Amino acid sequence: MSNLLDIYQRLLAHYGNRNWWPADTPFEVIIGAILTQNTNWNNVEKAIVNLRRVNALTNDAILKLDQEALEQLIRPSGFFRQKAERLQLFCRYLQKHHQGNLDHLFDQELNRVRDELLRLKGIGPETADSILLYAGQHLSFVVDAYTYRLFGRLGILSGKEKYGFVRDFFMSQLPDDIQLYNEYHALIVIHCKDFCRKKPLCQNCPCADICPEKQPN
Numbered sequence: 001m002s003n004l005l006d007i008y009q010r011l012l013a014h015y016g017n018r019n020w021w022p023a024d025t026p027f028e029v030i031i032g033a034i035l036t037q038n039t040n041w042n043n044v045e046k047a048i049v050n051l052r053r054v055n056a057l058t059n060d061a062i063l064k065l066d067q068e069a070l071e072q073l074i075r076p077s078g079f080f081r082q083k084a085e086r087l088q089l090f091c092r093y094l095q096k097h098h099q100g101n102l103d104h105l106f107d108q109e110l111n112r113v114r115d116e117l118l119r120l121k122g123i124g125p126e127t128a129d130s131i132l133l134y135a136g137q138h139l140s141f142v143v144d145a146y147t148y149r150l151f152g153r154l155g156i157l158s159g160k161e162k163y164g165f166v167r168d169f170f171m172s173q174l175p176d177d178i179q180l181y182n183e184y185h186a187l188i189v190i191h192c193k194d195f196c197r198k199k200p201l202c203q204n205c206p207c208a209d210i211c212p213e214k215q216p217n
């Protein structure tokens, strides 16, 4: 069985650095991480363009919007009522407990910030870890459905493992390197979009020679 670092090197050699997350500020990363739940990134981008147009990509600005106005701005991202509520809950929490200051939130120890995020309605482990890694520069590996798909096919996961187990497994096997965590998750995403799709395109896959589930297409 290939190790996680070998797979990372293969993906990196094939795709190059992905330089994620596509955002200008840590706060924009957080907005994107909440809006991307249950939708694709193209829809999130439309919502972010709307927020940028009215200068609403800050904690203060989101708090000043009434819920209905926020809902309309983020409507393209789907589940817009639920997501507007989640965004405002996050912003109110940040304001109340961290003076609206992201550095104040992120300057805490990893598990403490993670617990705070996970206590907020609508922030599950994948969203929390995306926020921690890409906005907070914390060493927290992001696991998503693509991770289960790719590493399941490569014979490393069975698919039945819980989120926390998979995250711990990656974090125990990989060096403590935030940039590597950042790139690895992004590489898994691009690989599952380009090659390891639901119906995989195995022909030129950079992992084909080590994949037990390689298809003859």
Ligand code: SF4
Binding pocket: 150, 153, 154, 195, 196, 197, 200, 201, 202, 205, 206, 207, 208, 211, 212, 213, 214, 215
């Ligand atoms: S060989 Fe096919 S199934 Fe295996 S990792 Fe590559 S694309 Fe996925």
